[in-house]
Amino acid sequence: KAGVTQTPRYLIKTRGQQVTLSCSPISGHRSVSWYQQTPGQGLQFLFEYFSETQRNKGNFPGRFSGRQFSNSRSEMNVSTLELGDSALYLCASSLLSQGQETQYFGPGTRLLVL
Amino acid sequence: AQSVAQPEDQVNVAEGNPLTVKCTYSVSGNPYLFWYVQYPNRGLQFLLKYITGDNLVKGSYGFEAEFNKSQTSFHLKKPSALVSDSALYFCAVREFGSGNTGKLIFGQGTTLQVKP
Numbered sequence: 001k002a003g004v005t006q007t008p009r010y011l012i013k014t015r016g017q018q019v020t021l022s023c024s025p026i027s028g029h030r031s032v033s034w035y036q037q038t039p040g041q042g043l044q045f046l047f048e049y050f051s052e053t054q055r056n057k058g059n060f061p062g063r064f065s066g067r068q069f070s071n072s073r074s075e076m077n078v079s080t081l082e083l084g085d086s087a088l089y090l091c092a093s094s095l096l097s098q099g100q101e102t103q104y105f106g107p108g109t110r111l112l113v114l
Numbered sequence: 115a116q117s118v119a120q121p122e123d124q125v126n127v128a129e130g131n132p133l134t135v136k137c138t139y140s141v142s143g144n145p146y147l148f149w150y151v152q153y154p155n156r157g158l159q160f161l162l163k164y165i166t167g168d169n170l171v172k173g174s175y176g177f178e179a180e181f182n183k184s185q186t187s188f189h190l191k192k193p194s195a196l197v198s199d200s201a202l203y204f205c206a207v208r209e210f211g212s213g214n215t216g217k218l219i220f221g222q223g224t225t226l227q228v229k230p
Contacts, residue, residue: 004157033216042223043204048216056217090157097216099146099208100165105157 001027004093004106012112018079021109025072025093031055032074033103034066037088046089049074050097078111086113116141116209120221127195128229135190135224137205146208147188148218149179153201161203164188175199195228202226 005024013019025032034046045058049068066076072093078085088110092103117140127133139145146165150158162173169181179190188205205221 006157031216033218035218035220043206043218043220045217045219050216058217092158092218094216100163102148102160102163103216103218104160105150107157110155 004091004104006089006091006106006109008109009107010110010112012114013081014114015081015083017081018077019081019111020075020077021089021091021111023074023076023091023093023106025074025091026104029093029095029104030072031094031097031101031103032068032072033092033094034074034076035090035092036060037090037108038086043090046076048097055097081113083113086111116145116207116219118205118207118219118221120203120205120224122224123222124225124227126227126229129197130194133192133195133199133226133228135203135205135226137188137190137221139186139188139205139207141207141209145188147179147181148206148208149173149177149188149190150204150206151201152204152223158204161190195226197228197230200226200228 007022031050033048037043048056052068063079068074088108090108092105094101094103119138148163149161164181172178203224206218209217
C-alpha cells in the first residue's frame, strides 16, 4: 500500500505571498492531520480533518487554513506568508479519528519564506 | 493540559551497547503513547505505541518501550544499538476528550548518536 504523499516536497516563497500544500493519505484512511515542525517550536499541531470536516484546530493564526476533499485528500493554505512560516509541514493520516490509532506521516513539504 | 517531556536533547551510545531514550508525560486520564523516529530530510516513522495491556511494548527495528504509570514514563529502549539507529526520536501523547481525538502532542525530540 502506498504511504502518505505530500506535494510539493520543497517550496520557496517570498513574504506576503500565499502557498497551498497538498496531502494524499494512505488509501482508505479518512483522517488527515497537519503539523508544523520548526527548530525552535518543535512539532506543533495545525488541524485535523475527518470526512471533509475540521475536527480540531491548533493555536495558529487564521492565515493558516485547510480543507479535505471527498476522496480524503487534504490541502492546507497559508496566506500572507511571514518569515516565521518557514518550516517543515507534515501531514499524517489514520483510518478513522480515534485515540488509539496510529498516525502515519508523509515526507513533508519544506517551505522557505524569503 | 497534557504534555510530554524528553529531558535529554542528545543521547550518545556506542554501537552494540544498550540504549535508552527517556520520555515522561502528563495527562488527565489514561494515555495513548507513541514513539516516532525521524531521519534527516524525512517524515516521521512510527516505531511503537502503548494503548493498554502489557507495560512492555515491542516495536519496529528491535525497539521496545516500557510504560510506567507510577513514574508517568514511557522510555524507549533497545538492547544493542546500531549506527543506523542514529536519528531524531520523538515521544508523543494523544490528547483525547471532546473534539480532540486526533491531535498528537510531541516532546521536543532527542537526538540519538550511535558511534562505531
